[in-house]
Amino acid sequence: MKIGENPIDCLVVDANALLQAAVGGRSLLIFRHLEGKSDFHTTVSAFEEVLEYLPYLSAKKNVALGDTLAALYNLPLKVHTPDIYKETYTKAWNKIHSKDVDDVPLLALALFLKAPIWTNNTKHFKDCGVEFYSTFELFKKLGLD
Numbered sequence: 070m071k072i073g074e075n076p077i078d079c080l081v082v083d084a085n086a087l088l089q090a091a092v093g094g095r096s097l098l099i100f101r102h103l104e105g106k107s108d109f110h111t112t113v114s115a116f117e118e119v120l121e122y123l124p125y126l127s128a129k130k131n132v133a134l135g136d137t138l139a140a141l142y143n144l145p146l147k148v149h150t151p152d153i154y155k156e157t158y159t160k161a162w163n164k165i166h167s168k169d170v171d172d173v174p175l176l177a178l179a180l181f182l183k184a185p186i187w188t189n190n191t192k193h194f195k196d197c198g199v200e201f202y203s204t205f206e207l208f209k210k211l212g213l214d
Contacts, residue, residue: 079108081110081186086189093132110147113149153181154174154180158177176197186200191203
């Protein structure tokens with residue numbers, strides 16, 4: 070199966086879903102359910118955002134930061150630098166920068182891979198030329214609810 074052929078064979082993952090997974094939230098169940106069956110991708114900027122907010126979220130959830138970092142680094146995730154999606158960056162910029170400039174790299178990666186985005190900020194990606202799913206929608210689609 071080629072990347073992007075099936076909405077579940079490949080997902081571009083936003084920082085919010087990664088944060089949920091790192092603290093043991095529902096997103097982690099999706100990673101576990103699809104591990105070995107799907108490819109998960111994100112951008113360096115999304116991964117850095119997770120690293121920035123993880124100490125705060127770990128404290129809020131009363132989970133040791135070391136445990137959340139270990140969970141994050143053990144996710145079956147490919148982190149991409151901007152050079153891989155440079156061909157689609159301008160298209161992504163034109164589609165989403167007015168909604169949230171921080172989402173441009175994620176959209177560019179999704180356009181490059183022809184893959185849907187897993188995000189809980191679904192309103193940002195409407196009319197951007199890619200499919201997108203919230204954690205709730207993926208749970209339903211996978212029959213995990």
